[in-house]
């Protein structure tokens with residue numbers, strides 16, 4: 710159950726992490742039930758958009774020879790190669806005009822699970838006066854987790870959208886452990902029912 714949180718207000722932002730074709734069923738690195746986050750995220754998007762609150766969408770945007778790919782000795786099959794269909798954000802995710810897309814892990818040598826790593830996401834949030842971020846997307850145990858932990862490390866209040874995240878679960882329980890870690894670092898957990906009144 711989500712903690713009851715105050716209503717949305719100025720200073721809040723929505724961060725949608727890595728909802729991309731390769732992380733959805735049928736994709737190169739499919740997250741189990743990854744597609745289930747989309748209708749729920751669309752509800753969060755509608756709430757933020759109707760209040761003119763900023764929305765950010767991060768995306769994995771790898772070169773074809775990225776270090777996280779198995780061919781290069783990394784842990785993952787090739788996925789989210791920049792400019793390919795697998796890297797696309799599916800059109801059924803209803804991102805409004807004005808959504809800011811943040812591309813990450815764009816160089817061969819470095820991986821970046823966090824939307825803050827090697828990007829200007831923090832500067833963009835500060836420029837818009839954002840002090841609290843609501844985070845959902847894929848995957849709970851990798852990019853969602855690292856984005857949340859970095860947001861906390863940067864002094865932002867964080868609300869994790871428990872009903873709009875799914876885990877890879879390389880090891881069973883990784884998703885639950887990741888959520889515990891986020892909460893231990895001060896993130897609050899919520900669901901859409903706590904926001905839509």
Ligand code: VGL
Pocket residue numbers: 727769777785822847848849850851852853
């Ligand atoms: C991710 C594995 C590899 C993620 C990205 O978005 O969670 N996971 N690259």
Ligand code: ZN
Pocket residue numbers: 769771777788789814
């Ligand atoms: Zn990746």
